[in-house]
Amino acid sequence: MIDRTMRASRGLPRREVLPLDGDVSFADDVRAAAADDFGHVIRRMPLGVLRPASARDIAVAVRWAADTGRGIAARGQGHSTFGRSQVDGGVVVDMTGFDEIHRTGDDRLTVGAGATWRSVLAATLPDQLVPPVLPNFLDLSVGGTLAVGGVGGTTHRYGMQTDSVCELEVVTGEGRIVTCSPRDNPELFHSVRAGLGQFGIITRATLTLIPAPTRARRYTLAYPDLGRLAADQRLLLGEDRADHLQGAITLDAGPDGDARAWRHQLEMVLFHDLADLPDDDAVLAGLADERAQAQIEDMSYVDHVEAFDRFTELVRSTGEWAAPHLWWLTFLPGSAADDIARAALAEVAPEDLGTHGMVVFSALRTSRITTPLVRMPDDDIAFTFNLIRFAPPGPVVGEYVDRVLEQNASLYRRVLAAGGVLYPVSALSFRPQDWAEHFRDLWPAVREAKERFDPAHCLTPGYELIVSG
Template sequence: MNEARSLPLTELPPLDGELSLDTEVRAAAADDFGHVVERMPLAVLRPGSVQDIALVTRWAADNGWKVAARGQGHSTFGRSQVDTGIVIDMTGFGDIHRVGEDHIVVGAGATWRSVLAATLPRKLTPPVLTNYLDLSVGGTLSVGGIGGTTHRYGMATDNVRELEVVTGEGKVFTCSREENTELFDCVRAGLGQFALITRATLSLVAAPDRARRYALVYPDLESLAADQRLLLRKGRADHLQGSILAPDGRWRHQLEMVVFHASGDQPDDDAVLAGLADDRAQAQIDDLSYREYVEAFDKFEELLRTTGEWANAHPWWLTFLPGSAAEETAAAVLADIEPQDVGVHGLVTFYPLTVDAIRTPLVTMPAGEVVFTFNLIRFASTDTQQVGHMLEQNRALYPRIRAAGGVVYPVSAFPLTPSEWEEHFGARWPVVRSAKERFDPAHCLTPGYEVF
């Protein structure tokens, strides 16, 4: 018997969109970019209005089913999947509603690429962009959203002015720092536990004309981190990241810095690089248009699609380490893994952030003024044993990261138990638990995180 056919559809009021029971549609919603977890939903809602989302969410809650919103499907561990409920396909909510002088209003299913398509002709841009532009706005804001400018502007969630959401009770609210503040603070980086984002008003800043990009090579992690700390302290970099790659089977340490500038006003390279201890003979300096800069990841995606790795499993592991223990902890982990543990074109990212720039209440950070991202961006082969090995490593790494005072970024391909989630949120846990009971008392929303 097809389980989806048992849904009491006669109890559901007429919809503006469609509730699909089609097997192929449901199967597509049972997978994601991670290709690690598979959960078959009972049905997939393609909403024609916010009211559709409210109706179906309330209907699901009344019947004891789960609901999850799916944007572009780029979760790495089944977070937007439901095996006993409804997946809401948000791709139809990709409209650009309005572009103002310093803000843009978009549907939650819009991608950052479509946001830029609307803002760049007006010489405007969001302050923080994810490296990969085809993530949905709603999905990004549900977890935080980190980019190369986060050290200066915080997370994407720190640059949101207003949200339209649907709570677990199927109620539609507008929330902001001035209106329904508690809900606004819970929904941003709230992992979809309290409400589903349907529309967002995002802050915009002036887009620079050009981006001067410096790729600097270092002999080891310690010297890379020392220069990253210097650049962070001096405020020289508009974009600051770093990576550890193994193109020849040995770890290679690289700093990536970008300085924005106006056309005809190129930065002084000597001043930008003064005091840095990189191997200057290997430095690569490029001057790009701002569009070329924000689309830089596209070339990497094209390569991975060519090799087939884009379609393989992605058991990514993303964390934040306290600045006081970042180099020591990262070096110890790298000493215990091999380059093949991240895949042929995989990489490790490692770079500092200023905690004061991150103001979203539910974004959990280690103690200290400076933290480092430490991510294993894994691209697995088709070997299922390799995928299993990577997932086992993720689990084994968790207590090591926690013992060092670090925290996991919730988009990781890694399951946390409810008690581990309580530990993750720490002092914020009572707020999280109270908000769940207030806004999603049936506990129907976004079960993939397994928070409750």
């Protein structure tokens, strides 16, 4: 059922009828879709789903939630894995209609927070411009990745996606529509970027753009072990040799089709135009890869940034895309990353990762990340260390979910003790004391910003950052 009011429904008193330009749906199928996400583990049924026509609609709904003691959260593309955009008995704001895009300067683009990175790219490429950092998967929403940080293959050079945002329009937890930037309302700007939806719902973002590369020369290098994969990434970072850098550890299929040996691989890309082809010998000089296995491919920049689509096609075809995804993502301190990762992987059995599961192990410079709420290990270099898990297709028994969630928790304790930090898109039960440990010295400021911008604690309850009552 579609309605234009936050109305007397399910026992809500009459005075809660609020006029909206957009729609609210109370239909069971719409609410059920908003009670699920890419993780398919947590399910929390909202009261209704708002499809806002304006920031004002979101402000009205936020004020209503704050006044009635309910929760409210934005939902971009629903790719979080642990119920982070879900709201039990509250309002989910479907941001997909908030997707307008327009140029606001030579190197600036203003986008609705519900736009996907794929549509951003489609809008900028005709002008030979691109955002400095793109996620692997282009069908994530701008608001969804800015709420967590946004890592990509160029993060080692340009930081997180939140580092190249110059202005945001936000609806705060008090239902105020506020524009913020490093100059205007800087406290809100610094809180909302990677702020896990705790301080405001982003309605619009102005992004900085850089000149678009034309071509991508991709070097896929094999390594006999984790140590050499890590060492070469440190070397490449030190010389700033790669434009795109992504390490991966996968499980090879054994002779009987059973997956079983770890395979270590580095994908390094140099952008160029054809007049300026990289010298392969110079690019590969001094690297310790198994050179006979090196693959070099030249492709358009677009083919490069869309490469992940081929992987998603594969896992869609096997049914793994629709199965539960208990993804676990962290950053390890660079100086000890190989030891920590090796010890952690000793606990992971092939079936815990899944047939097409993989481990991401990529180096970045922590100094390139300037967003205050993005937590990084206390080291010059950090490695992303992510378990991209795919449950077996078909009905998944609770035993798998329970076991893998337990493993996520125990691996996290191990990584935390070794100086690593969580990337908060992980499938992991986190309570306020865990968030306090995560934010460490920033925790008092996080609490203070919460009281200031969301005093009723109505925004994005799915992170369980603050448990009221």
